[in-house]
Amino acid sequence: MPIKIENLYYTYMNGGPFKKDALHDINLEIADGEFIGIIGHTGSGKSTLIQHLNGILKPTKGNVIINNINTMQKNLKELRSQVGIVFQYPEHQLFEETVKKDISFGLINQGLSQEEIDKRVISSLESVGLSDRILDKSPFELSGGQKRRTAIAGVVAMMPRILVLDEPTAGLDPKGRDEIFGYISKLHEDFNMTVILVSHSMEDIAKLTDRVIVMNEGTVFMDKPSSEVYADPKALEGIGLSAPQITYLMKRLKTIFPEINEKVLTVEAASEELIKQLNKRVH
Amino acid sequence: MNSNIFDVSDVNFLYAAYDNNSQDVHALKDINIKIQKGDFVVILGRNGSGKSTLSRLLNALLIPQTGKVLVMGMDTADENNTWSIRSTAGMVFQNPDNQIIATTVEEDVAFGPENLGVEPGEIRKRVDDALATVGISHLKENAPHLLSGGQKQRVAIAGILAMKPQCIILDEATSMLDPVGRKEVMSILRKLNEEESITIVHITHHMDEAALAKRLIIVDNGKIVLDGKPREVFSKVSILKSFGLDVPQVTDLFYSLKQQGIDIKKLPLTVEEAFEIIDDLQKHTS
Numbered sequence: 001m002p003i004k005i006e007n008l009y010y011t012y013m014n015g016g017p018f019k020k021d022a023l024h025d026i027n028l029e030i031a032d033g034e035f036i037g038i039i040g041h042t043g044s045g046k047s048t049l050i051q052h053l054n055g056i057l058k059p060t061k062g063n064v065i066i067n068n069i070n071t072m073q074k075n076l077k078e079l080r081s082q083v084g085i086v087f088q089y090p091e092h093q094l095f096e097e098t099v100k101k102d103i104s105f106g107l108i109n110q111g112l113s114q115e116e117i118d119k120r121v122i123s124s125l126e127s128v129g130l131s132d133r134i135l136d137k138s139p140f141e142l143s144g145g146q147k148r149r150t151a152i153a154g155v156v157a158m159m160p161r162i163l164v165l166d167e168p169t170a171g172l173d174p175k176g177r178d179e180i181f182g183y184i185s186k187l188h189e190d191f192n193m194t195v196i197l198v199s200h201s202m203e204d205i206a207k208l209t210d211r212v213i214v215m216n217e218g219t220v221f222m223d224k225p226s227s228e229v230y231a232d233p234k235a236l237e238g239i240g241l242s243a244p245q246i247t248y249l250m251k252r253l254k255t256i257f258p259e260i261n262e263k264v265l266t267v268e269a270a271s272e273e274l275i276k277q278l279n280k281r282v283h
Numbered sequence: 284m285n286s287n288i289f290d291v292s293d294v295n296f297l298y299a300a301y302d303n304n305s306q307d308v309h310a311l312k313d314i315n316i317k318i319q320k321g322d323f324v325v326i327l328g329r330n331g332s333g334k335s336t337l338s339r340l341l342n343a344l345l346i347p348q349t350g351k352v353l354v355m356g357m358d359t360a361d362e363n364n365t366w367s368i369r370s371t372a373g374m375v376f377q378n379p380d381n382q383i384i385a386t387t388v389e390e391d392v393a394f395g396p397e398n399l400g401v402e403p404g405e406i407r408k409r410v411d412d413a414l415a416t417v418g419i420s421h422l423k424e425n426a427p428h429l430l431s432g433g434q435k436q437r438v439a440i441a442g443i444l445a446m447k448p449q450c451i452i453l454d455e456a457t458s459m460l461d462p463v464g465r466k467e468v469m470s471i472l473r474k475l476n477e478e479e480s481i482t483i484v485h486i487t488h489h490m491d492e493a494a495l496a497k498r499l500i501i502v503d504n505g506k507i508v509l510d511g512k513p514r515e516v517f518s519k520v521s522i523l524k525s526f527g528l529d530v531p532q533v534t535d536l537f538y539s540l541k542q543q544g545i546d547i548k549k550l551p552l553t554v555e556e557a558f559e560i561i562d563d564l565q566k567h568t569s
Contacts, residue, residue: 042431042461144330171377171458173329173488175527200461203532240463245491245532248554256565267532271539274561278545281565 002194003030003053003162007062010048014060022048023218026062032161033192035185037205037226040215041240046198047088049215050164053196054083066162081110084160088167090151094139099125102139103154110158124157125150128183145176152180156187162194163187169204181208203244206230206265214241227263246270253277287353288371288450288482289318289341294350296336310336312505314350320449323476323483325493325513328502329527334486337502338454341484342372355449370399372450373443377458379435380428388430388438389414389423395446406445413444416479417471433464440471450482451475457487469495490517490531494552501526518550533557 008026013019023045030036040046051057052064055071064071069079087093096102100121107117122132128149134142139150152168165184169177181204188195199205205212205226212229214222216239222229230236233243233251250262250270257277264270296311310333318324328334339345340352343359355371357364373395376382385391389410396406414420417437422430427438436456443451451472457465469492475481485492493499499516501509503526509516517523517530520538524530530538534550537557541547546564551557 041463042433171455171488173527174490174529176330202462240461242462245554246536249533249536249557252554252558253561256562267535267539270536271543274536274540275543275545278565 002032002067003028004065005029005052005063006065008049008052008059008064009061010052010057011060012048021218023052026220028213028220028223030194030196032194033188034194034211035188035209036194036196037209037212038196038198038215039200039202039205039212039241040221044215044239045218046215047166048218050085050166050196050198053162053164054080054085056085081158082160083162083164084155084158086152086155086163086165086168088170090155090168091139091144091147094147094151094154097138098136099139099142099150100135102150103157106154106158120157120159121153124153127156127187128153129179145172145179148172148176149180149183152183159191160193162196164196164198166198167200168197169199169201177204184208202230202242203246206244206247214239227265230265231263286319287317288320288322288355289316289484290351290353290356291316291337291340292351292353294340294347294352296333296340296345296347310505311340311347314505314507316500316507316510318482318484320482321476321480323473323495323497324485324500325496325498326484326486326500326502327488327490327493327528332502332526333505334502335454338374338452338484338486341450341452342374343368344374366399370446371448372452373446373448375436375439375443375451375453375456377455379432379439379459382439382442383427383435386426387423388419388425388427388441391427391438392441392445395442399446409445409447410441413441416444416475417441431464432460433467436460436464436468437471440468440475444475448481450484452484452486454486455488456485457489457492465489465492490529493517494531501528503527514549514552517552520550 005026005028008023010023011019011021038046055076058072066079067082094102096105103121103124104117107120125132130149139147142150169180184195185208187193197209209226212224212226213220214229221239230243230247233247236243244265250264253260254262260277261273264273292315294311294314298308298310300307326334340347343365346360352359354368357368359368383391385394392410392413393406396409414423417440419434419437427435457468472483476483487493494513496513499513500507517534520530531552533554534552537547537550551560
């Protein structure tokens with residue numbers, strides 16, 4: 001199993017007066033090529049969980065095993081080349097003089113040849129929709145959306161098998177958001193990359209992912225296919241989340257159209273479903 | 284008596300090029316806008332549209348190169364007015380961690396009135412009132428860095444309230460918050476607007492927040508392109524999309540139904556409205 005998390009517990013500042021239990025008894029298995037959404041309110045343990053995936057945090061108890069590498073082992077070079085994490089506001093981590101140098105940084109550390117590095121820099125820029133004309137620009141003269149995409153390209157260039165993104169579209173406008181999600185979906189399809197997406201946007205998670213893991217107070221509250229997670233908005237509201245507007249509407253419409261499929265998650269699917277139901281009434 | 288709190292006329296703003304290879308950025312072009320006392324205005328626009336520049340002109344953080352910005356009749360270009368303008372219109376920024384300076388919540392809230400030279404007894408009262416208004420009195424002795432994002436933004440809002448402003452300007456103050464934090468901040472803003480008649484100017488990317496405004500202004504490419512009640516503005520779905528913006532999901536759904544020939548007279552903003560429209564529709568067809 002590519003990602004296997006067994007009985008994971010994590011405590012911040014363990015043994016100190018401010019110790020805080022952040023994760024308890026997490027058990028998860030994730031297969032190659034899955035597109036997973038992680039939702040949960042602030043402090044539910046989402047970020048703590050994803051930082052275990054490449055050994056930034058190590059379990060207080062339990063095991064995290066990625067492609068047969070236990071994150072407790074000392075040498076994590078191989079693990080870090082397999083799991084790429086894009087943190088919140090990744091543009092804050094840009095530091096080099098040019099876009100090219102910034103994206104190359106991880107690749108040089110991996111010991112790749114110059115030829116391979118150049119190739120990957122170009123292809124990673126393309127994969128986030130940026131032109132090679134910006135290669136020699138300073139990352140700091142780019143627009144906010146371009147900076148964000150450059151930072152994501154730096155992680156994508158490492159060609160991780162597992163790509164983890166923590167709120168990759170926070171602060172972007174709707175168009176910028178849709179573009180970034182489009183590029184992420186394409187990486188998922190083209191390279192069968194496993195994608196783990198942390199987001200507060202229920203609409204985006206519903207639209208993009210196959211499976212949703214809902215975190216609450218350091219535990220896995222729900223782990224289901226996307227279409228089923230939202231079937232019970234009350235349960236989500238109970239832990240400070242909500243369902244997409246469409247879900248609420250479809251649930252209410254069930255009182256008018258008992259046979260309506262209330263599990264649809266996107267505007268397109270809802271539109272189709274409604275037209276079907278309205279037409280039935282006419283005939 | 285003039286009821287406008289802000290009066291922006293013929294304003295242009297340019298960010299000058301910092302070297303010979305780059306060009307000046309003409310961030311705002313011939314902007315004319317009046318905002319009334321007691322209004323609740325949301326400004327939407329894509330990244331780089333000029334909305335943050337506009338908000339910074341409203342409390343003299345930026346001064347226009349041409350045109351005039353008046354805040355309660357005071358010209359922002361006159362430095363003598365700067366302090367009165369800033370205590371009239373307080374600003375909350377995007378990142379809660381960048382605007383909190385003290386080691387306890389109450390000290391942070393007291394910082395503004397202290398700088399204004401308010402009497403200590405009055406500061407005590409204002410701090411307590413402000414914390415009660417935003418609902419965090421129980422946190423007054425806590426360390427701000429241990430609070431949640433929504434709580435931190437409420438501390439920032441309380442800090443402004445303690446200066447007794449007439450207006451609060453929020454520049455993407457909800458974009459780093461989770462849905463619960465966003466709801467907390469939005470309900471505080473509505474309460475301040477309704478109960479204390481404080482004018483709110485809120486910049487956001489969240490359409491559900493925009494739907495709660497009394498007036499919605501869309502900025503694109505340095506210009507004001509739409510300005511009206513949220514219902515009017517959101518009915519222009521295809522125009523909004525051309526500005527890189529979105530509409531609430533139910534609005535989008537009904538726009539799509541309308542495109543496909545279903546008889547929809549007005550586009551809904553909320554689930555409740557959407558339900559009623561369908562309910563009416565099926566009563567008439569069956």
